[in-house]
Amino acid sequence: MTRAQLAGVILGLSLVAVLTIVRASDPQPLRLAREATFDQYQRLAPRHFESMPVRVVDIDEASLQQFGQWPWPRDRMAALVEKLTELGAAAIAFDILFAEPDRLSPRTVVRDVPGIDPALLDRLPDNDETFARSIAGKPVILGYGISNEGNYRPRMKAGIAFTGESPVDAPPHIKAATPLRPQLEANAAGIGHISLNPGRSTAVVRATPLFLTDGEQLYPDLALEAMRVAQGASTYLIAGAPDRQGIMTSVKIGDFVIPVTSAGELWLYVSPDRAERYVSAKDVLAPDGVSPETKAAIDGSIVFVGTSAAGLQDIRVTALGENVPGVSLHAQMVEQVLSGHYLSRPDWANGLEIASIAMLGILLVILTIFVSPAIALACGLAITGLALVASWLAFSLAGLLFDPFAPIVMGTITHFATTSFRFLVTDRERRAIRRAFGQYLSPSLLYRIEHTRNALRLGGDDRELTVMFVDVRNFTEISERLPPTAVVRFLNTLLDALSRHVTANEGTLDKFIGDSIMAFWNAPVDVTDHPAKAVRAALAMRETIARLNESDAFGFGAGQTVRIGIGIHTGVACVGNMGAESRFNYSAVGDAVNIAARIETACKTVSFDILASDNTVRSLPGWALLDAGSLELKGKSARTRINAVVGDENVASSPDFAELRLLHGKLIEALHSRSPGSRKIVAAAKAKAAGLPAGLQDFYGRISRRADDFLAKRAGAAVEANAGYAEQQFGSGS
Structure with missing residues (x-):
């Protein structure tokens, strides 16, 4: 790492x-x-609306238009209770606050009239008392709200039992509640809070608490009380956590067990608002009688009384994004419990x-x-x-x-x-490497540099390299007869085609020097079998130059060909960043580089296009190689043994090359002994070489004039090994 x-x-x-x-x-x-x-x-998947015994008696705009503005006098509420009871409602829950005396009560209206007879005042009806008498003994549930003033707590109409640890601290806490009129509180069958999302800043009602707490007592909500009264149940059974206080897990009321959050909330799984859920209050109070449809909707149902009138501001937002009357959410809570569809x-x-x-x-x-x-x-x-x-x-x-x-x-x-x-x-280092080496290396080699830790050490390292120099023959003559733009076009075509073989064989392009290419292998990272990959690149260049000449890619016309010389040497050189601090190149210097350059120059002397030193060909057993003698290279005190690269292993295994190799060995012996029979052997070698891909005619045409190159003591065993191989395969005669 x-x-x-x-x-x-x-x-x-x-x-x-x-x-x-x-x-x-x-x-x-x-x-x-x-x-x-x-x-x-x-x-995406709302709760499907199902016809449940739950209805909302809606004090809607039509009801207000028929019976007058809100608030209605409580004697009309009493009439509504009487009518709903007559129609068979299982429970009647009011999502309405009855905290103040009815200001429309006759007794209240005339109380402040000057000189009123107190006896007459006592005989006037009181709407609160009328409403209280109407709800007595009936399944009526009244609602209350949360208040920050006073210390009123609603009267509990049911018992509460716990299993597990006490969950009293689980629900939202209340300081006080809006008070009910005493006579109403006393006669109601149930009392529940109507707060749908207390303490929440969002207008969307997603989960509503089934209980509120003051730290000592739990207080049920309106929908829960409606279900209790409708079933005739007297007790809530609340399950707490077995080993921790202040946690609520479920609420059992009558035949229903309701899963809740740890704070005692019911996640609302709402259905789209439907007209079938509502019954207009004017239809229940119709003076000419209730329709069969209304009676069927009320009979046996838990009825919630509330309002959808816009001016009364009891509109809430559901998870479906609908604006609905708050009372409908109490109804949906009961629907959800009855359907058993919980979140x-x-x-x-x-x-x-x-x-x-x-x-x-x-x-x-x-x-x-x-x-x-x-x-x-x-x-x-x-x-x-x-x-x-x-x-x-x-x-x-x-x-x-x-x-x-x-x-x-x-x-x-x-x-x-x-x-x-x-x-x-x-990736900064990798990007720097890619910028520096992207034009010199193959993608696979560049990937290895990027992903090999410490693979690249810049500043000059001594490494064994295989160095290659490539040069165009007679470039001066070519450039003399071409305009400068054509010379540039020629070089671009040639160098692009040849340099591709360097990167394709995991080599590093060092530089272009006019019409020449310098490349090396085994730096900046190790390249296995680098001498062979360098020679394969040279053979590919030979094929490419032949193809370009054949297709007249340079535009020189028929009979005009381009030839190249390639020198290859393997040895130790210093490789790294070289130049000034502000501008430098990644390059190699040393004796191995000089030898490779001199071998490329020797291609002219030997009249062959690819020459490699003994250091290189030692790693090429079984290749098609011919001894080209020991040459005096400029700057070198001793002769350097070089080899002509005829082809790869496939060429070496051909019968023609095996016979040529045998003839070549005999020729070297003849040259070494100054035998006059060498001319016949040269002629035979030329004839045999005609069937091989490399052009050896000029090589053998000049070899007799280079007899001194073969008089030096032969270093290495390449010739002997090649000759022995041919003797074994084809005998001593040709």
Whole structure:
């Protein structure tokens, strides 16, 4: 692991830790995003509306138009109770506050009239008393709200039993409640709070508490009391956590067990608002009688009395994005319990989501820093898709609420942060290497440099290299007869075609020197079998120049050909960045480079296009090689043994080359002994060489004039080995 990678890991894991802590603290933006995600699930798959014995008697605009503005006198409320009881309502729950005396009561109206007879005042009807008498003995549930003033607590109409530890501290706390008129409180069959989302800043009602608490007593909500009264139940059975106080898990009322959050809330699984849920109050109070449809809707139903009139400001927003009367949400709570379609968010969901953020973050950091940002992104997208699918399936199949939003967002932040770090810091060295070496190396070799630790040490290292020089023959004559632009076009065509073989064989292009190419192998990283790869590149250049000449790629016309000479040598050289601090090149210097350059020049003397030193051909057993003698190279005190590269192993295995190799050995013996029979052997060698791909006619045409090159003591065993191989395969005669 490099220091840059270590820094990237530390930064990435630190970011993951911060994001995990942020998710664990659950700030409001994350909660709102999570709840919006759950809203979207409900919009995709809302609870289907089913005809349930639950109705809303709506004091709508038509009712206000017929019976007068709000508030209605409570004697009309009494008439409504009487009518609903007559129609067979199982429970009548008022989502209306009755905290103040009825100001429309006759007794209240005339109380302040000067000189009124107190006896007459006592004989006038009181609407509150009328309403109280009407609800006595009937399944009527009255509502109350939360107040910050006073110390009123509503009267409990049912008992509460616990299993497990006490959950009294679980629900939202209240300081006080809006008081009910005493006579109404005394005669009501049930009393419940009407607060749908107390303490929440959002207008969307997603979960509503089934109880409120003052720290000592639990107080049920309106819908819960309506279900209790409708079933004739007298007690709530609340399940708490077995080993921890202040946790609520479920509420049993009559025949129904309701799963709740730890705070005693019911997640609302709403259905679209439907007209079938509502009955207009004017239809119930119709003076000419109730229609059969209205009677059928009320009979046996839990009835909630409330208002949808816009001016009364009891409009709420559901998870489906609909604006509905608040009273309809109480009705939907009962519908949800009766249908058994619940939503729940397990207590361990938070822990699972926090752990998923940590694990996903760690995985993305490791993949981004050590593998590839693209692979990390692909894995992140795959995990994101799985998280979305799993979250959706949990919702649609089991009603479970798991948040895919936070892990996805925080995983995205982690990925882009670590990717940016890698691009800016970790990959800086690789980008520098790619800029410096991209024009010299093959992509595969460049990849090895980038991904091998300490593979590149700049500044000058002694390494064994195989060095190649390539030069165009008679370039001066070519350039004299061409205009400068044509010369440039010719060089571009030639050098581009030839240099491709260097990079294709894992070589490094050092430089272009006019019409020449310098290249080397085994730097800046190790290249296995580098002498063979250099010679293969030279053979490919031979084929390429022949193809270019045949197709007249240079535009010289028929009969005009371009020839090249290639010199190859293997030896130790110093390789590294060389030049000034402001401008330098990656290059090699040393005796091995000089020898390779001199061997390329010797191609003219030998009249052959590819020559390699003994140091190079020692690594080429079984190749088609011919001894070209020991030459005096400029600057060298001793002769250097060189070899003509005829072809690769396939050429060497051909019968023609085997016979030529045998003849070549005999020719060298004849030249060494100054035998006059060497001319016949040269003629035979020329004839045999005609069937081989390399042009050896000029090579053998000049060899007799180079007899001195073969008089020096032969170093190495290349000729003897080649001759022995031919003797073994084809005998001593030709």
